[in-house]
Amino acid sequence: MTGDSHLLPAARSLYSYMISAAPPRPKSAIAILGATGSIGQATLQVLQSLGAPWRAVGVSAHSQVEQLAEIAQSARPPLLAATCPESANRLDSKSLPQDCQLLLGPEALVEIARSPQVDTVVAAIVGSAGLLSTLAAAEAGKRVALANKEALVVAGQLVKDALGRSGGDLIPVDSEHSAIFQAIHAGAARDVSRIILTASGGPFRTWSADQIAAATVQDALAHPTWQMGRKITIDSATMMNKALEIIEARWLFDLRSDQIQVVVHPQSIIHSLVEFVDGSVVAQLSPPDMRLPIQYALTYPDRTDCPCPKMDWSAGMQLDLEPADTERFPALELGWEVARRGGSCGAVLNAANEAAVQAFLAGDLRFPQICEGCRRILDEHHYDPNPALDEIMRLDRWAREEIHRWVTAC
Ligand code: NAD
Ligand code: MG
Numbered sequence: 001m002t003g004d005s006h007l008l009p010a011a012r013s014l015y016s017y018m019i020s021a022a023p024p025r026p027k028s029a030i031a032i033l034g035a036t037g038s039i040g041q042a043t044l045q046v047l048q049s050l051g052a053p054w055r056a057v058g059v060s061a062h063s064q065v066e067q068l069a070e071i072a073q074s075a076r077p078p079l080l081a082a083t084c085p086e087s088a089n090r091l092d093s094k095s096l097p098q099d100c101q102l103l104l105g106p107e108a109l110v111e112i113a114r115s116p117q118v119d120t121v122v123a124a125i126v127g128s129a130g131l132l133s134t135l136a137a138a139e140a141g142k143r144v145a146l147a148n149k150e151a152l153v154v155a156g157q158l159v160k161d162a163l164g165r166s167g168g169d170l171i172p173v174d175s176e177h178s179a180i181f182q183a184i185h186a187g188a189a190r191d192v193s194r195i196i197l198t199a200s201g202g203p204f205r206t207w208s209a210d211q212i213a214a215a216t217v218q219d220a221l222a223h224p225t226w227q228m229g230r231k232i233t234i235d236s237a238t239m240m241n242k243a244l245e246i247i248e249a250r251w252l253f254d255l256r257s258d259q260i261q262v263v264v265h266p267q268s269i270i271h272s273l274v275e276f277v278d279g280s281v282v283a284q285l286s287p288p289d290m291r292l293p294i295q296y297a298l299t300y301p302d303r304t305d306c307p308c309p310k311m312d313w314s315a316g317m318q319l320d321l322e323p324a325d326t327e328r329f330p331a332l333e334l335g336w337e338v339a340r341r342g343g344s345c346g347a348v349l350n351a352a353n354e355a356a357v358q359a360f361l362a363g364d365l366r367f368p369q370i371c372e373g374c375r376r377i378l379d380e381h382h383y384d385p386n387p388a389l390d391e392i393m394r395l396d397r398w399a400r401e402e403i404h405r406w407v408t409a410c
Contacts, residue, residue: 026053026054026299026302027119027120027143027298028053028054028055028119029055029057029117029118029119029120030043030047030054030055030056030057030058030118030119030120030121030122030298031056031057031058031059031060031079031112031113031115031118031120031121031122031137032044032056032058032059032060032122032124033058033059033060033081033109033112033113033121033122033123033124033125033130033133033148034060034061034062034122034123034124034125034126034130034147034148035056035059035060035061035068035071035124036061036062036064036067036068036071037124037125037126037229038227038228038229038290039122039124039147039173039229039290039294040059040122040124042290042291042294043122043124043294044056044071044075045291045307046291046294046295046298046306046307047075049291049295049305049306049307050295050298050299050304054298055075055077056071056075056077057077057078057079057115057117057118058077058078058079058080058081058112058115058117058118059071059072059075059077059079059080059081060080060081060082060083060108060109060112060125061081061082061083062082062083062084062087062125062129063084063087064087065082065084065087065088065090065091066090068080068082068091069091069092069095069096072095072096072097072100073095073096073097076097076099076100077100078099078100078101078117079100079101079103079111079112079115079117080096080100080101080102080103081102081103081104081108081109081111081112082102082103082104082108083104083105083106083108083109083129085104085105088104088105106129106132109125109130109132109133109136110132110133110136112133113133113134113136113137113140113142114136114137114139114140118137118142119142119143120142120143120144120145120298121133121134121137121142121143121144121145122145122147122173122294122297122298123137123144123145123146123147123148123151123173124147124148124173125148126148126150126229126231126232127148127150127231127350127354128150128151128154128347128350128351128354128396130148130150130151131148131150131151131154131155131392134146134148134151134159135151135155135158135159135162135389137168138159138162138163138166138168138170139162139165139166139168140166140168141166141167141168142168143168143169143170143171144159144163144168144169144170144171145171145173145294145297145298146170146171146172146173146174146297147173147174147294149174149244149245149248150244150350150354152247152248152251152252153244153247153248153338153346153347153349153350154346154347154350154351154392154396155346155347155389155392156247156248156250156251156342156346157251157342157386158389158392159251160251170252171296171297171300172248172252172293172297173290173293173294173297174245174248174293175268175271175272175288175290175292175293176197176198176245176249176271176272177245177248177249177252177272178271178284178292178293178296178297179198179270179271179272179273179283179284179293180195180197180249180252180253180272180273180274180284181252182284182296183272183273183274183282183283183284184253184274184282186274186276186280186282187274187276187280187282191276191277191278192253192255192259192274192275192276192277193259193275193276193277194255194259194260194261194274194275195249195253195255195259195260195261195272195273195274195275196261196262196263196272196273196274196275196281197242197245197246197249197260197261197262197263197272198262198263198264198265198268198270198271198272198273198321199239199241199242199262199263199264199265199324200223200224200225200226200236200264200265200266200268201239201264201265201266201322202223202224202236202237202238202239202241203219203220203222203223203224203236203237204219204220204237204328205224205264205266207328208328209327209328212328212367212368213366213367213368214367215237215367216367217360217361217363219237220233220234220237220238220360220367221233221234221237223236223237224266225266225267225268225288226268226288226290230361231354231357234357234360234361234370235353235357237367238329238331238367238370238371239324239329239331239332240331240334240335240353240370240371240374242262242324242331242332242335243331243332243333243334243335243336243338243349244335244350244353245335246260246262246332246335246336246338246339247335247338247339247346247349249339250339250342256340257336257337257339257340258336258340260336260339262324262332263321263322263323263324264321264322264323264324264325265319265320265321265322266320266322267317267318267319267320268288269285269286269287269288269311269317269319270283270284270285270319270321271283271284271285271286271293272284285311286308286310286311287308287309287310287311289308289309291306291307291308292306292308330371330375331370331371331374334349334371334374334375334378337378338378341383342385343383343384343385343386343387344381344382344383344384344385344387344391344392344395345378345381345383347387347392347395347396347399348377348378348381348395348398348399349374349378349399350396350399351395351396351397351398351399351400351403352373352374352377352378352399352400352402352403353370353374354400355373355399355400355403355404356369356370356373356374356403356407357370359373359403359404359407364407364410365407365410369410373403373406373407376406377399377402377403377406380402381395381398381399
């Protein structure tokens, strides 16, 4: 693991957007795709606290159209999208301000992502449903504030290529990747030797393998440190979230999989660490609150006051670091494997996981079967080293169908 070899010229180009694209003016016209979710709501709070000229110019919701109408009334974005056609029927157009344009269906996300009214797209949709709009924002040269890690897991190469053509920039919102992005500024990109992603360990950090095998949906949804959407909360319990983050980091920072380490840190204060070739380690710390990385992705390279709680250095605290246990949490190995193999593996792993999590939440799978199903489908698929978008979409559908077939047979 040497200084220069890991940041290949082509790979370094993505990282260069992240560090050199200092905006000439704040990119203050924000589209929030997935505005009704946990990240979407936190983004609205950040915009409110930043004040003018920061504003939401586009927001989307899938099924929670009543909440979308409330956002429309308070934030008054000119563009609104309701992506689930059945739920959109419940929307009473009289409940919307007259100056809001309502767009319907999944294509509306792409339209907002490309709109000339938008500077920055906060990609806050969960799952591969966020892929096309994230790609559209990258192609349109927007700033992409990326929470939707699945888009990079599924199609990291395509997103990167799109940014290369358009000159757009990509700033991570995921707390670990935001931490790395902040810490990595302490040295030259070529001098990064490895990064260390922290993981809370989720609700089962101290559980035995037998206890984990019997975990219920309620157990898995009880995250100790973060309040998040249901899918990412289950991913945190299996540690598939960290696996997806290994893959996300591989694309964001152009590292080999063996340069990405995971350490369990139950307090979720140290958000991640970067080690440079001289052995110096630089970390980013703050209380666990997503508004900080969201705001940083919006205002970068500037920093400004943030509504989050600050560290209390007078109180004394304990910061624990423990090795990650790949025996009890086999999802982690999937992350390193997929980060190493690339190609079609990300699309297959992500779709299998989304379908398996859905089945677990519906009571159709036991907790350990989520990873078992992902391993099975990943091993069964025909590897494609360089899949185009239509092949990625086909593999996404295929992996979901395979999981459904397997669940039915279980
Ligand atoms: P959430 O479930 O709270 O919200 C998801 C949003 O996506 C909602 O607005 C919903 O309307 C929309 N959505 C769902 N299905 C859709 C579909 N098929 N088409 C269009 N829109 C759809 O999820 P979240 O916790 O806010 O997570 C969003 C993304 O951010 C995920 O990729 C997650 O991994 C990532 N992330 C979340 C956190 C967190 O603290 N919540 C932290 C880091 C990264
Ligand atoms: Mg994270």
